[in-house]
Amino acid sequence: xxxxxxxxxxxxxxxxxxxxxxxxxxxxxxxxxxxxxxxxxxxxxxxxxxxxxxxxxxxxxxxxxxxxxxxxxxxxxxxxxxxxxxxxxxxxxxxxxxxxxxxxxxxxxxxxxxx
Amino acid sequence: xxxxxxxxxxxxxxxxxxxxxxxxxxxxxxxxxxxxxxxxxxxxxxxxxxxxxxxxxxxxxxxxxxxxxxxxxxxxxxxxxxxxxxxxxxxxxxxxxxxxxxxxxxxxxxxxxxxx
Numbered sequence: 001x002x003x004x005x006x007x008x009x010x011x012x013x014x015x016x017x018x019x020x021x022x023x024x025x026x027x028x029x030x031x032x033x034x035x036x037x038x039x040x041x042x043x044x045x046x047x048x049x050x051x052x053x054x055x056x057x058x059x060x061x062x063x064x065x066x067x068x069x070x071x072x073x074x075x076x077x078x079x080x081x082x083x084x085x086x087x088x089x090x091x092x093x094x095x096x097x098x099x100x101x102x103x104x105x106x107x108x109x110x111x112x113x114x115x
Numbered sequence: 116x117x118x119x120x121x122x123x124x125x126x127x128x129x130x131x132x133x134x135x136x137x138x139x140x141x142x143x144x145x146x147x148x149x150x151x152x153x154x155x156x157x158x159x160x161x162x163x164x165x166x167x168x169x170x171x172x173x174x175x176x177x178x179x180x181x182x183x184x185x186x187x188x189x190x191x192x193x194x195x196x197x198x199x200x201x202x203x204x205x206x207x208x209x210x211x212x213x214x215x216x217x218x219x220x221x222x223x224x225x226x227x228x229x230x231x
Contacts, residue, residue, distance in 0.1 A: 004158075006158070040223065041223065042119065042220075042221040042222060042223050042224075043204070043206075043219075043221040045218060045219070056218075088156065090158055090159065092159075097217070102217075103149065103161060103164050104149065104161070104206075104219060105161065106151070106158040106159035106160075106161075107158050108157055108158040109156070109157065109158045111156055
């Protein structure tokens with residue numbers, strides 16, 4: 001248990017559905033991250049939030065919409081996804097984004113399948 | 116652009132064997148390097164974090180080394196056990212030129228199987 005909790009653990013959705021992934025941490029961290037892990041590819045950083053403000057968006061399609069209502073919670077809203085978006089979505093947190101080299105803690109991930 | 120490579124992609128060893136996993140990175144301007152373990156379909160568990168000024172870190176049967184100038188790190192696992200079977204990921208943290216902050220860049224991992 002790393003202190004970062006993701007729900008749901010598994011999600012199957014149709015291409016016309018709207019769903020949300022949730023991430024929660026009570027480690028007192030100020031930075032939260034969404035990563036995508038596809039088969040045979042390195043983890044790809046999608047979004048970074050620092051102090052509830054989005055500081056990085058790595059050319060992610062608009063069908064993925066992040067939300068950070070407070071420093072403990074991070075959401076990823078999904079709509080009109082494509083089958084190639086099927087992947088393991090990982091949330092992570094760290095003490096601070098602007099701090100040099102903070103250790104990252106990861107959640108268990110949400111396995112998303114788009115049908 | 117930082118690129119991280121891990122060799123081998125997969126490894127199968129008998130129980131009790133000592134083994135070495137390799138990680139190389141193209142840009143030596145890093146803050147630190149982190150080794151993670153990932154069980155199938157699960158999240159990442161941090162194993163060791165080596166700061167750029169350090170040469171190695173040890174935790175139990177694990178020893179990670181860092182040669183920043185040559186862009187290499189190794190993870191040594193002593194007396195391997197079936198419970199060590201997992202994917203091992205290497206990630207380097209470097210500076211983001213635009214907007215500041217720092218970023219983890221991951222390798223594709225080494226899938227390890229330790230057999231009885």
